[in-house]
Amino acid sequence: xxxxxxxxxxxxxxxxxxxxxxxxxxxxxxxxxxxxxxxxxxxxxxxxxxxxxxxxxxxxxxxxxxxxxxxxxxxxxxxxxxxxxxxxxxxxxxxxxxxxxxxxxxxxxxxxxxxx
Amino acid sequence: xxxxxxxxxxxxxxxxxxxxxxxxxxxxxxxxxxxxxxxxxxxxxxxxxxxxxxxxxxxxxxxxxxxxxxxxxxxxxxxxxxxxxxxxxxxxxxxxxxxxxxxxxxxxxxxxxxx
Numbered sequence: 001x002x003x004x005x006x007x008x009x010x011x012x013x014x015x016x017x018x019x020x021x022x023x024x025x026x027x028x029x030x031x032x033x034x035x036x037x038x039x040x041x042x043x044x045x046x047x048x049x050x051x052x053x054x055x056x057x058x059x060x061x062x063x064x065x066x067x068x069x070x071x072x073x074x075x076x077x078x079x080x081x082x083x084x085x086x087x088x089x090x091x092x093x094x095x096x097x098x099x100x101x102x103x104x105x106x107x108x109x110x111x112x113x114x115x116x
Numbered sequence: 117x118x119x120x121x122x123x124x125x126x127x128x129x130x131x132x133x134x135x136x137x138x139x140x141x142x143x144x145x146x147x148x149x150x151x152x153x154x155x156x157x158x159x160x161x162x163x164x165x166x167x168x169x170x171x172x173x174x175x176x177x178x179x180x181x182x183x184x185x186x187x188x189x190x191x192x193x194x195x196x197x198x199x200x201x202x203x204x205x206x207x208x209x210x211x212x213x214x215x216x217x218x219x220x221x222x223x224x225x226x227x228x229x230x231x
Contacts, residue, residue: 034219043120043207043222044159089159103149103161103172104220 002027006090006107013080014115021075021110023090028105030092033066033073038087038109047088048075080114087111118142120223122208128229129198137193137226139208148191149209149220150183152176159207165191198230 004025013019023033032051036044050057050066050073057064063076077084087109094105121140129135141148150162164171165183182194191210195202205227209220 036222038159041205041225041227043209043225046219046221049219091159103164103174104151104159105161106159108158 002094002105004028004090004092004105004107006088006110008110009108010111010113012113012115015081017080019077019080019084019112019114021088021090021112023073023075023107025071025092028071028092028094029068030094032093033064034091034104035062035064035073035075036089036091036106038089040087044089044091044106077112080112082114082116085112085114120208120210120221122206122223122226124226125224126227126229128231131200131230132197135195135198135228137195137206137208137228139191139193139210139223140189141191141208141210142212142221143189145210145212145221147171147211148183148185149211150193151207151209151222152204153207153225154204162193195228198228200230203228203230 007022032049034049035047037047038044048057048059048064050064052068061078065074089106089109091104091106120142123138127135148165151159152162153159161174163173163177163183180196184192205225207225208223211220
């Protein structure tokens with residue numbers, strides 16, 4: 001069966017450290033994978049998109065990697081701050097091998113807490 | 117910066133009643149979506165809409181649900197006869213899809229409580 005899993009429900013780290021979140025998927029071959037941030041009671045906010053032919057993408061303190069062999073994406077926040085505390089969601093389009101169907105399949109998310 | 121807006125922010129209704137959730141997508145976007153999130157669970161896709169018709173719908177989106185873009189700016193989700201299990205956050209999203217990639221912009225959500 002098809003699954004998208006974020007292995008840690010919660011991650012607690014100290015301010016200034018690097019947070020690393022994992023997203024694994026099975027029985028998909030997505031053309032891209034996305035990461036969103038969700039604060040309590042709010043809608044997901046888009047952060048980064050990485051394509052299948054990209055190994056790594058960066059945006060300020062954020063870095064995403066995508067390994068289509070391992071079927072895994074890693075999301076890193078460097079120099080983490082308490083304001084980074086939120087739930088981070090990975091999502092993919094279930095239409096395989098390129099193109100875009102549009103509907104996103106989300107992981108359950110990892111709740112990150114950054115302590116001062 | 118343009119954003120997706122949704123009304124109402126909260127809706128409480130009795131089981132069996134009809135509800136209409138409203139969304140104003142970003143103005144130059146062409147693709148519209150509804151998702152829901154039951155408390156503590158994943159964000160789940162309901163339906164996508166393009167060119168005034170449904171493009172894709174999930175198993176959740178049964179005959180009790182319908183969507184409409186009545187006036188070129190609003191995008192609505194109607195639940196005809198609400199059930200207790202329809203209680204959730206409902207998110208509208210829109211996108212201006214480029215070839216080979218997709219970024220969806222989500223609204224703040226409507227929290228629906230069915231009693």
